[in-house]
Amino acid sequence: MTRSRLLIVVALLAVLAAVSWSARPRAETPAERVDRITSELRCVVCQGLSVKDSPSESARQMRDIVAQRVAEGRTDDQIRDEFRASYGDWVVLSPPLASWTGLVWLVPIVALLAGLAVAWRRLRAPPSTLPEPAPAEVAALRERVAREEALDVVADTP
Amino acid sequence: MPRWLRLTIVVAIAALVMVLVLAFRRAPTDIRTGTVGKPSVAMNVTRLEGGDLTFGGRTDKVVVVNFFASWCVPCKEENPALVRVYERYRASDVVFVGVLYQDSPENGLKYIHDNGVTWPTGIDTDGRIAFSYGVFGIPETYFIGADGVIAGRHIGPIDETTLVNGIESLRAKAQK
Numbered sequence: 001m002t003r004s005r006l007l008i009v010v011a012l013l014a015v016l017a018a019v020s021w022s023a024r025p026r027a028e029t030p031a032e033r034v035d036r037i038t039s040e041l042r043c044v045v046c047q048g049l050s051v052k053d054s055p056s057e058s059a060r061q062m063r064d065i066v067a068q069r070v071a072e073g074r075t076d077d078q079i080r081d082e083f084r085a086s087y088g089d090w091v092v093l094s095p096p097l098a099s100w101t102g103l104v105w106l107v108p109i110v111a112l113l114a115g116l117a118v119a120w121r122r123l124r125a126p127p128s129t130l131p132e133p134a135p136a137e138v139a140a141l142r143e144r145v146a147r148e149e150a151l152d153v154v155a156d157t158p
Numbered sequence: 159m160p161r162w163l164r165l166t167i168v169v170a171i172a173a174l175v176m177v178l179v180l181a182f183r184r185a186p187t188d189i190r191t192g193t194v195g196k197p198s199v200a201m202n203v204t205r206l207e208g209g210d211l212t213f214g215g216r217t218d219k220v221v222v223v224n225f226f227a228s229w230c231v232p233c234k235e236e237n238p239a240l241v242r243v244y245e246r247y248r249a250s251d252v253v254f255v256g257v258l259y260q261d262s263p264e265n266g267l268k269y270i271h272d273n274g275v276t277w278p279t280g281i282d283t284d285g286r287i288a289f290s291y292g293v294f295g296i297p298e299t300y301f302i303g304a305d306g307v308i309a310g311r312h313i314g315p316i317d318e319t320t321l322v323n324g325i326e327s328l329r330a331k332a333q334k
Contacts, residue, residue, distance in 0.1 A: 044294050057260050058295075061285030086292035088192045118163065 034067045037076055041066075041083055042091050050093060192292035194311055198302050199290050203280035206258060206266050211280040213255045216306035220252045220328045222321070223300040225282075225293050227261040228269035233297040236315035237273045243321040244277050251304075251332075252325055257282050259296050301325070304332035 028036070035052055041062065043054035051059045051066070062083075069079045083091045095104050133141075200215030213221060224240060226233040244254045256279035258266040263281055270279055282288055291300055294313060301310040301324040309328055312320055 058285065058288075061260075062289065064284065065286070065289055084192075085196070086192050086289055087294075088292075114166065121160075 030067070030070050033070050033076075034063065037066050037070070037079055038063050040080070040093055042087075042093050044087060044091065193290075193300075193308050196308060197306050198300075198308050201280075201287055201290070203257070203282065203287060206263060206270060206279045206281060211255070211278050213253070213278075213280075214302065214306070216304075217253070217302075218251075218304045218332075220304060220325055220332065221255060221302040222252065222325065223255045223257060223291070223302065224316075225257045225259045225288060225291075225296045225298045226269075227259050227296055228265040229261060230296050232315040234273065236297055236317070237275070239316060239318040239321060241274050243318055243325070246322075247325065248277075251329070254278075255280065257287055259288055259293065260285070299324075301328055303328045 038052035038059075039050045041051040043049045043051050043056060043059040043062070045056050045058045046054045049059075051062045066079060069082070074082075080092060089095055095102060197216075198214040198221075200212065202210055202212045205211045213223065222243075226237075240254070247254075254277035256270070256275060256277055258279060258281045260282075261269075266279070266281065269275070280287070291298075291308070292311075297315055299312045299316045299321070300308055301312075303309045309331075310324055312324070
């Protein structure tokens with residue numbers, strides 16, 4: 001192996017080691033957990049803002065509740081369930097699949113599959129062929145073309 | 159267009175219309191999600207005038223819980239109706255409870271003195287009471303049956319008729 005090839009291999013190994021190191025599983029701090037959970041909950045007095053992002057007093061109080069529950073050792077599901085018990089599935093920014101709000105996820109998939117099915121049928125269908133014209137129709141058209149060409153010849157004559 | 163596709167489109171449009179009709183016929187003051195239909199939690203809070211106030215849970219009485227604040231203009235608008243209905247039922251099996259929401263005790267105390275609020279009123283210092291009831295914004299009024307279950311909620315300023323109807327339906331249910 002030449003020296004340059006060795007350098008490339010060493011560089012690739014270094015990149016791989018760096019990526020592996022940065023992607024290693026590590027324990028989430030309580031503050032990170034609070035941020036993550038509150039980013040998944042809807043602020044009840046805002047328009048489309050999460051509890052984490054909202055500056056409102058209600059959101060601040062909800063963040064405090066989440067922080068307290070995290071400190072008490074509750075699981076993510078237990079905390080989310082407590083919010084859902086008070087405000088329904090609406091309070092979760094990503095609606096759960098196992099309820100009627102799961103339609104939010106299912107409808108686009110069903111619509112996409114239906115569209116694909118239509119497109120597939122169209123592609124597989126044989127090209128549409130026009131019916132042969134009747135001999136009388138052909139004769140009439142030829143006669144009309146001949147008549148119009150004769151008129152053109154007359155008009156072009158100086 | 160194939161028959162099955164036409165049928166699918168018709169069914170999809172019918173489903174959309176049905177969803178819209180169901181969504182728009184619901185009153186925005188009566189959102190039946192979250193805590194409605196579930197047992198209320200017994201709470202012990204600090205009274206505005208001092209001392210403790212316990213409400214919620216099974217009390218064998220109809221309880222009306224009203225969330226308000228001194229900075230809330232619609233709360234002042236609904237207050238005369240609350241005062242009139244409270245006076246009407248004060249000697250009966252109906253209990254009124256006020257909960258001061260996101261406000262200072264001083265402002266809350268001034269509000270209840272200025273607006274003739276004589277029913278017991280507690281302070282929700284950290285929003286835990288509002289959270290446990292699922293309050294979206296004030297004013298909000300909850301009707302708790304004698305069995306302790308939250309039977310209904312009214313979002314926004316409440317009027318006398320809605321209050322009386324809510325109370326009477328729960329009293330009738332309790333007497334059965």
